[in-house]
Amino acid sequence: MELRILVYIISLLFWTSCSSEKEDYVPITENAKLEFTVPANFPEPSYNVTLNPPTEKGFELGKKLFYDGRLASDGVISCGFCHIQDFAFTHHTHIVSHGVNGALGTRNAQPLHNMAFMKEFTWDGAAIHLDLQPIIPITAEVEMNETFTGIIKKLEEQPEYVKLFAEAFEDQKINSDNMLKAISQFMIMMISANTKYDKVERNEGSVFTEQESAGLELFKSKCASCHQGTLFTDQSYRNNGLPIDPEYNDVGRKRVTGLEEDIYKFKVPSLRNIELTFPYMHDGRLKTLEDVLNHYSDGMVDSRTLDPIFKSQNNIKGIPMTTEEKQLIIAFLKTLTDDDFLNDDRFSEF
Amino acid sequence: MKNIIIIVFTILAITSCKDDDDVKVGSVNLNFNNSIENTSIIMNNTSYTNKSGETYTISQLKYIISNIVFIKANGEEFKYPTEKSYFLINEEVAESKTIELNTISEGEYTKIRFGIGVDQSKYPLHRTNNFIPTAQENEMLWSWSAGYIFLKFEGGYSVGGQENTDFKIHIGSHGTTLDNYKEVILDLPNTLNIKENATSRVVINADIAKIFDSVNTHSLSIKSDIQVDPENAPKIAENSATMFSAASINE
Numbered sequence: 001m002e003l004r005i006l007v008y009i010i011s012l013l014f015w016t017s018c019s020s021e022k023e024d025y026v027p028i029t030e031n032a033k034l035e036f037t038v039p040a041n042f043p044e045p046s047y048n049v050t051l052n053p054p055t056e057k058g059f060e061l062g063k064k065l066f067y068d069g070r071l072a073s074d075g076v077i078s079c080g081f082c083h084i085q086d087f088a089f090t091h092h093t094h095i096v097s098h099g100v101n102g103a104l105g106t107r108n109a110q111p112l113h114n115m116a117f118m119k120e121f122t123w124d125g126a127a128i129h130l131d132l133q134p135i136i137p138i139t140a141e142v143e144m145n146e147t148f149t150g151i152i153k154k155l156e157e158q159p160e161y162v163k164l165f166a167e168a169f170e171d172q173k174i175n176s177d178n179m180l181k182a183i184s185q186f187m188i189m190m191i192s193a194n195t196k197y198d199k200v201e202r203n204e205g206s207v208f209t210e211q212e213s214a215g216l217e218l219f220k221s222k223c224a225s226c227h228q229g230t231l232f233t234d235q236s237y238r239n240n241g242l243p244i245d246p247e248y249n250d251v252g253r254k255r256v257t258g259l260e261e262d263i264y265k266f267k268v269p270s271l272r273n274i275e276l277t278f279p280y281m282h283d284g285r286l287k288t289l290e291d292v293l294n295h296y297s298d299g300m301v302d303s304r305t306l307d308p309i310f311k312s313q314n315n316i317k318g319i320p321m322t323t324e325e326k327q328l329i330i331a332f333l334k335t336l337t338d339d340d341f342l343n344d345d346r347f348s349e350f
Numbered sequence: 351m352k353n354i355i356i357i358v359f360t361i362l363a364i365t366s367c368k369d370d371d372d373v374k375v376g377s378v379n380l381n382f383n384n385s386i387e388n389t390s391i392i393m394n395n396t397s398y399t400n401k402s403g404e405t406y407t408i409s410q411l412k413y414i415i416s417n418i419v420f421i422k423a424n425g426e427e428f429k430y431p432t433e434k435s436y437f438l439i440n441e442e443v444a445e446s447k448t449i450e451l452n453t454i455s456e457g458e459y460t461k462i463r464f465g466i467g468v469d470q471s472k473y474p475l476h477r478t479n480n481f482i483p484t485a486q487e488n489e490m491l492w493s494w495s496a497g498y499i500f501l502k503f504e505g506g507y508s509v510g511g512q513e514n515t516d517f518k519i520h521i522g523s524h525g526t527t528l529d530n531y532k533e534v535i536l537d538l539p540n541t542l543n544i545k546e547n548a549t550s551r552v553v554i555n556a557d558i559a560k561i562f563d564s565v566n567t568h569s570l571s572i573k574s575d576i577q578v579d580p581e582n583a584p585k586i587a588e589n590s591a592t593m594f595s596a597a598s599i600n601e
Binding site: 051180258 | 470473474475477478479480482483486487491493494495496497524525526527528577578579580583
């Protein structure tokens with residue numbers, strides 16, 4: 001009897017004596033690991049999943065944070081406000097993003113899918129790791145305009161968060177490292193790989209129509225040097241000949257590297273779910289895919305950093321295409337829409 | 351039986367929070383002394399002159415110290431736990447200039463090594479992200495980029511008695527294209543003897559004049575706003591890595 005009490009006291013001490021937390025003691029419940037599966041036709045992920053293995057609770061926490069206005073100073077603008085699932089997590093209808101108190105950004109919100117496979121983030125590569133990416137919207141005055149200290153304080157006041165952080169992470173703490181890890185766990189699970197294109201590539205019984213096949217061939221010869229591979233991006237920074245918009249004069253990649261040779265270069269975007277991520281380009285200036293193809297055939301402006309691919313010997317800028325060829329390419333691009341992803345309840349707010 | 355319980359209690363209370371019961375540990379306070387010509391700098395009101403003949407005043411001086419390691423004569427190293435090893439030195443805030451390090455293994459150390467800035471090559475290990483709140487409160491995050499400003503040095507300058515112009519030097523890494531993180535190794539003036547239950551004090555001088563004039567010479571008339579500057583930022587980073595020296599040890 002007394003021995004049992006002793007054992008009990010000892011274990012109690014081991015449990016409690018080292019914790020210096022403000023939170024009440026929270027029992028550790030089972031936190032199952034989530035399966036992170038690389039689609040058969042995808043490359044290896046860039047994100048080191050072993051350093052932040054997604055778990056049920058971590059994912060749940062990340063999703064809650066993603067949709068929580070507490071991450072913004074006005075309590076309203078969540079990540080999900082600008083990244084809407086129905087449009088592959090872009091800010092539908094907004095040419096440039098809208099943040100707290102209607103503040104306008106200068107860039108079009110990017111889609112969020114297959115983030116685990118990207119090396120750098122944002123249109124100019126200003127974030128070198130997915131865990132760091134949220135620092136930009138959270139601290140930006142025109143986006144969420146909040147401090148990490150402020151967010152942590154708000155979260156500590158919410159019993160649900162105290163519980164979720166404790167369940168999701170071994171050290172049980174509410175801190176910025178765990179917060180960013182949880183958001184990443186949510187985002188790396190957002191894999192879009194169930195398009196018609198994927199099903200054809202993986203021989204899962206789908207076949208392209210004649211138009212789509214013809215479009216793919218044209219795409220391979222005219223576009224795939226940059227929009228490369230299964231991810232439809234070689235992840236490089238290039239200038240695709242958009243005229244400079246004097247309102248923003250966005251210098252692109254140069255803002256990150258400071259290098260003159262990087263001026264007006266932007267990251268080659270993935271074209272997955274492209275049918276839904278309009279408006280297009282870093283500042284959302286083009287409304288439709290027709291507009292995009294017209295830009296590539298006729299709208300290009302020369303500059304020092306214009307990609308050499310677009311410069312032919314006889315001084316024609318761009319990629320010559322007939323109207324019919326453009327329609328075929330668009331037909332192909334529409335095979336990159338992933339309805340399973342867009343309707344996947346795991347990622348939905350409600 | 352009650353006695354046993356009490357004994358167990360006490361033993362546990364004493365020992366249970368130590369990672370390793372065998373290793374004895376002591377403490378060190380690192381005192382950063384930002385100085386010019388061996389005198390602690392005075393913000394705003396005192397003018398200094400650089401080797402380019404420009405007089406300047408200082409309105410802001412902040413830098414990040416990280417990855418502190420104590421080294422013994424035989425080369426053996428004691429690494430301060432990396433996740434606790436990020437500090438912001440802000441000339442304006444007296445307490446920030448003393449870094450208190452506990453749980454350093456007993457021993458005789460002859461060198462100290464530390465980083466200026468944040469080592470992004472190790473990212474995302476070591477919970478570096480827990481330094482974000484401190485960095486943000488001290489305005490040491492870039493606003494457009496997800497990274498740290500390693501050194502922030504601002505003030506005004508003038509040449510030949512002309513009107514005062516602002517200067518602004520913000521050094522950090524430029525995405526993955528340019529890593530301005532630097533590490534320095536300092537010889538300690540005498541042996542640092544870490545003993546259990548004792549706190550030693552090491553004074554580290556930072557010769558701020560070297561930010562302009564050291565391996566490289568920087569004239570503010572040529573460039574007074576250095577932020578994401580692939581030409582000048584690495585030179586300033588190189589210079590600032592030479593500004594530290596360990597001045598004294600008190601036990």
